[in-house]
Amino acid sequence: MDMVRYAGGMGSQAKAGEAGVAAGLCADCLHARRVESERGSVFVMCQLSATDANFAKYPRLPVLSCAGYLRKGDARGDDNR
DSSP, rough: OSEEEEOOOOOOOOOGHHHHHHBBBGGGGGTEEEEETTTTOOOEEGGGGGGGGTTTOOOOOEEEEEOOOOOOOOTOOOOOO
């Protein structure tokens, strides 16, 4: 079973303002942290990668399915993994 499933690709039209849609599950995941570079690029870092090598530190977005997904504010997680 794959730990993370990605979409086939993203068009270049995705902008930082659309980050919630472009990030997929990461947009509201408890383990995701938004990281902005000095040049203004925005990345999503998966904090699970610090303790589990099965998770990419900077996953390719959008993430459509993830075994580690836990919705912010929801201690039970989400059934859409």
